[in-house]
Amino acid sequence: MNAIELKNISKTFGEYTACRDVSLAIQSGEFVTLLGASGCGKTTTLNMLAGLEDPTTGDIMMHGKRVNDLSPVQRDVAMVFQNYALYPHMTVARNIGFTLKMRGMEAAGIRARVEAVAASLELSHMLDRLPSQLSGGQQQRVAIGRALVREPKVFLFDEPFSNLDASLRMKMRAEIKELHQRLGVTSIFVTHDQEEAMSISDRIAVMHKGRIEQLGTPEEIYSRPATRYVATFIGNPRIxxxxxxxxxxxxxxxxxxxxxxxxxxxxxxxxxxxxxxxxxxxxxxxxxxxxxxxxxxxxxxxxxxxxxxxxxxxxxxxxxxxxxxxxxxxxxxxxxxxxxxxxxxxxxxxxxx
CATH class of the missing domain: 2.40.50.140 (Nucleic acid-binding proteins)
Known part of the structure; x- marks a missing residue:
C-alpha cells in the first residue's frame, strides 16, 4: 500500500496558483525529495501534506485514508522546519519531550523516550543545555529529535539544512540518510539543492511552475531527464x-x-x-x-x-x-x-x- 498519495492536488492563493494538478504516490518506507527552485510549489505541497494548508482541489490520501479534513495531529506526521523552531527558554530535553508532555504522557515515560532519542542523535550530553548554547547543527538535531520522539508514520523536512554551512550540511545529510535507513519511516524532503536531493533520496520529484516535471530515481533524473528543464536544472556544471x-x-x-x-x-x-x-x-x-x-x-x-x-x-x-x-x-x-x-x-x- 502507498503510504501517501496526492491525487490531482492544486492550490491557489487569490489569482496565484502555487500548485497545479500534482499527483504523486509514495510507498511505505520510501524517502522522496521535492526538488526545485524558489516558487516552484514544493513547500506549498509539503504544507498541504502536513495539514498546514488546505488544497483548493484534489485529495490527499495517507495509508489509504482521505485526510483533507484532518488536523496535522490527526495525520500523525512530524515536520522539521528550516529555522529549527525550538523553544528558547526550554532545555534540549524539554524541547524534545514537549509534544509527549502535551499528549499527557507520564514523566517517567517521557524521560525514557527522550533519553533514547538523544542517544541515537548523540545529544545525551546536551540535554540540560538551552538552544542558545548549541551550534546550528546541534539545534537541527534537537529539532529532528523532537520529531523522532513522537514515532510518527511520516517525516516531513522543509529545507532543514539551508541555514548551515557547506561542511555541516554534508554531515547532516549523512545523518538523515543513516537515520532513515535505521528507522525506515516514510519521509518527504524539500530542497532547492540538487546535490542534497541526489545524495539522500530513493526518488526525486523535480517541480517547476507548480507541477512535477519528472519523478524518478537520482540516476534516472540525471541520466534520462524527461524535459529540457530537468536536464538544465540537474548537474554541476550545468548541461x-x-x-x-x-x-x-x-x-x-x-x-x-x-x-x-x-x-x-x-x-x-x-x-x-x-x-x-x-x-x-x-x-x-x-x-x-x-x-x-x-x-x-x-x-x-x-x-x-x-x-x-x-x-x-x-x-x-x-x-x-x-x-x-x-x-x-x-x-x-x-x-x-x-x-x-x-x-x-x-x-x-x-x-x-
Missing part, C-alpha cells in the same frame, strides 16, 4: 543545449549545428529541429582530432577540473579528472560520447529516447 537540425549519414544520426555535426544514438527522424545536451563528464579534450574550441575558463575543484570551452555555436563545459594545466585562450579540440548525448524536441522540450 549546455545546442540547437540544430537532424541529419543522417552512413547509417548514423547527427545534430547539424553550424558547420559542426554532433553524433547521437537516439532515434530521431531527419529534418527534425532539436536541441542536444552534453553532460560535462562526457566531453573529452583532444589536441589532434574532434571539434575545434578555445579554452575560456579553468576551474580546479579538487578531484576534477571544470573547463569552459567556446566553440562555433556557443559555450560548452567539460569536467576532467584531476588537475589540468590549461591557459585561457588555448586552442584545443573536443570529442563527445555519442551514446550519452541527450536529444530534446526543440518545440516541446521533451526527450527523445
Amino acid at each position: 549546455e543545449l545546442t540547437p540544430g537540425i537532424v541529419v543522417e549519414e552512413g547509417g548514423r544520426s547527427y545534430c547539424e549545428a553550424g558547420s559542426t555535426r554532433i553524433p547521437f544514438a537516439a532515434k530521431v527522424e531527419a529534418g527534425r529541429e532539436v536541441e542536444v545536451g552534453i553532460r560535462p563528464e562526457y566531453v573529452r579534450l583532444s589536441d589532434e582530432q574532434g571539434t575545434p574550441a578555445i579554452v575560456r575558463l579553468v576551474q580546479p575543484v579538487g578531484p576534477t577540473t571544470h573547463v569552459t570551452l567556446e566553440w562555433e555555436v556557443g559555450t560548452l563545459f567539460c569536467s576532467i579528472p584531476g588537475f589540468v594545466r590549461l591557459a585561457p585562450g588555448t586552442r584545443t579540440r573536443f570529442e563527445i560520447d555519442a551514446a550519452k548525448t541527450l536529444v530534446f524536441d526543440r518545440a516541446l522540450g521533451t526527450l527523445f529516447n
Whole structure:
C-alpha cells in the first residue's frame, strides 16, 4: 500500500496558483525529495501534506485514508522546519519531550523516550543545555529529535539544512540518510539543492511552475531527464543545449549545428529541429582530432577540473579528472560520447529516447 498519495492536488492563493494538478504516490518506507527552485510549489505541497494548508482541489490520501479534513495531529506526521523552531527558554530535553508532555504522557515515560532519542542523535550530553548554547547543527538535531520522539508514520523536512554551512550540511545529510535507513519511516524532503536531493533520496520529484516535471530515481533524473528543464536544472556544471537540425549519414544520426555535426544514438527522424545536451563528464579534450574550441575558463575543484570551452555555436563545459594545466585562450579540440548525448524536441522540450 502507498503510504501517501496526492491525487490531482492544486492550490491557489487569490489569482496565484502555487500548485497545479500534482499527483504523486509514495510507498511505505520510501524517502522522496521535492526538488526545485524558489516558487516552484514544493513547500506549498509539503504544507498541504502536513495539514498546514488546505488544497483548493484534489485529495490527499495517507495509508489509504482521505485526510483533507484532518488536523496535522490527526495525520500523525512530524515536520522539521528550516529555522529549527525550538523553544528558547526550554532545555534540549524539554524541547524534545514537549509534544509527549502535551499528549499527557507520564514523566517517567517521557524521560525514557527522550533519553533514547538523544542517544541515537548523540545529544545525551546536551540535554540540560538551552538552544542558545548549541551550534546550528546541534539545534537541527534537537529539532529532528523532537520529531523522532513522537514515532510518527511520516517525516516531513522543509529545507532543514539551508541555514548551515557547506561542511555541516554534508554531515547532516549523512545523518538523515543513516537515520532513515535505521528507522525506515516514510519521509518527504524539500530542497532547492540538487546535490542534497541526489545524495539522500530513493526518488526525486523535480517541480517547476507548480507541477512535477519528472519523478524518478537520482540516476534516472540525471541520466534520462524527461524535459529540457530537468536536464538544465540537474548537474554541476550545468548541461549546455545546442540547437540544430537532424541529419543522417552512413547509417548514423547527427545534430547539424553550424558547420559542426554532433553524433547521437537516439532515434530521431531527419529534418527534425532539436536541441542536444552534453553532460560535462562526457566531453573529452583532444589536441589532434574532434571539434575545434578555445579554452575560456579553468576551474580546479579538487578531484576534477571544470573547463569552459567556446566553440562555433556557443559555450560548452567539460569536467576532467584531476588537475589540468590549461591557459585561457588555448586552442584545443573536443570529442563527445555519442551514446550519452541527450536529444530534446526543440518545440516541446521533451526527450527523445
